Every structure is written in structure tokens, then in C-alpha cells.
Amino acid sequence: EKENRMERSIILSKEEVKWILCGTKTSIRRLIPEQPLSRLCYTFAGAENGTWGYPSETAWNYWGDDYRLPKNITKKEISKRWSPVACVDDILYVREPWYNGGSRYMYRADYSANEVFYKNGKQVTIKWRPASVMPKDAARIRLKVKNVSVERLQDITSDGIRSEGLTSMCTMLGDTEIARAEYKLFWDSTPAAKKYSCPFDKNPFVWVIEFEKM
Numbered sequence: 001e002k003e004n005r006m007e008r009s010i011i012l013s014k015e016e017v018k019w020i021l022c023g024t025k026t027s028i029r030r031l032i033p034e035q036p037l038s039r040l041c042y043t044f045a046g047a048e049n050g051t052w053g054y055p056s057e058t059a060w061n062y063w064g065d066d067y068r069l070p071k072n073i074t075k076k077e078i079s080k081r082w083s084p085v086a087c088v089d090d091i092l093y094v095r096e097p098w099y100n101g102g103s104r105y106m107y108r109a110d111y112s113a114n115e116v117f118y119k120n121g122k123q124v125t126i127k128w129r130p131a132s133v134m135p136k137d138a139a140r141i142r143l144k145v146k147n148v149s150v151e152r153l154q155d156i157t158s159d160g161i162r163s164e165g166l167t168s169m170c171t172m173l174g175d176t177e178i179a180r181a182e183y184k185l186f187w188d189s190t191p192a193a194k195k196y197s198c199p200f201d202k203n204p205f206v207w208v209i210e211f212e213k214m
């Protein structure tokens with residue numbers, strides 16, 4: 001059987017890595033940097049064909065004006081603006097804060113903030129490297145993409161918040177109001193929310209990537 005999957009990298013914080021390792025995180029929301037004026041409808045033909053459709057120009061005929069794309073936009077421009085960050089069946093290798101210890105790689109998510117490190121009997125300081133410069137061969141986590149969709153950030157449900165990895169008692173018991181407040185704090189702390197000035201209250205469009213750990 002022909003393999004049509006693509007391997008891509010994705011940068012995650014140490015908190016997100018911890019949630020994946022303990023099995024609570026099965027989805028990731030990523031900001032669409034150039035915010036569309038409407039919802040984006042993507043279609044995937046399945047692993048056998050491996051074809052991925054960019055936002056549909058005709059979806060609005062079936063689902064309404066929320067899915068209408070800008071008039072006269074070209075397929076090239078659609079691809080440039082809104083090419084999905086991942087496709088179904090893709091493999092994502094996780095880049096995370098790390099350190100090359102010589103004989104092995106070390107990962108920030110495995111250690112507490114107060115961890116003390118020793119080398120040859122002497123205390124040493126570990127200078128953790130940012131996830132953005134992690135080489136592929138250092139990646140220890142791979143995720144298989146199960147679904148990709150687009151939604152407004154505030155459309156997230158209690159189930160969605162749990163799948164993002166948040167596990168407070170209120171979140172696990174389905175207290176939507178408190179769970180959303182906790183997720184808002186998490187989202188507003190992300191680099192993308194700060195870089196593009198898209199906090200939770202702005203309700204931006206996001207990619208929702210659902211996955212399973214391999």
C-alpha cells in the first residue's frame with residue numbers, strides 16, 4: 001500500500017509535552033496567522049488517494065455565507081494563505097525544549113523547575129536549548145494526525161478543553177465556565193497569541209489538530 005503521509009515538525013511547550021506523555025492531550029489548536037473573513041472548509045480524500053483539498057470555493061452553497069471565500073481569490077493565493085498546518089495521516093515529530101548531554105538527549109519536560117544536576121560529582125547548570133532549534137533526530141515523540149478542522153477559538157467545549165490536556169478538577173467534572181477560564185489563561189500565554197495579538201477574547205479562527213501518540 002502506498003504511503004502518502006508527510007512528516008512535519010511541531011513546536012510544543014514543556015507543559016504540552018507533559019500532557020502528551022501522560023496521555024491527556026490528544027488535540028492541538030493553532031492560530032491561523034492570516035485570519036480568514038469566513039470559516040474554511042477543508043476536504044481530505046483519504047489515505048488511499050492522499051489528496052488534500054484547500055479551502056473549498058463552493059462550500060458556502062451548502063453551508064451558508066459563513067463559508068464564503070473572498071471573491072476572485074486564486075487557488076495559489078488560497079494555498080499561500082491557508083495551507084493547513086497538517087493533514088490527516090501526517091506524522092508530527094515534536095520539537096521541545098532540550099539539551100544535548102553528549103551520551104543522550106535530555107528534555108526540559110522531564111525535570112522540575114528546582115532540579116539540581118551533577119557532572120563528575122560537581123553541580124552544573126543545564127542551559128536548555130529552545131524547541132525551535134531541536135534537530136529531528138533528537139525528537140522522541142511522534143503524533144499521527146487523525147483529523148484537521150477549522151473553528152472559532154471560543155467554540156471550544158469542555159471535551160475540547162480536556163483533549164487539549166487540561167486536567168483540573170473543574171475541567172474533568174465538566175464545569176464549563178471555570179474550564180474555559182483556565183483554557184483562556186493557557187491560550188493567552190502562548191507565543192502565537194502574543195505575537196499576532198490574538199487573545200482568547202478576540203475569538204480568532206484556529207486549526208484544530210486531533211492526533212494519537214505513536
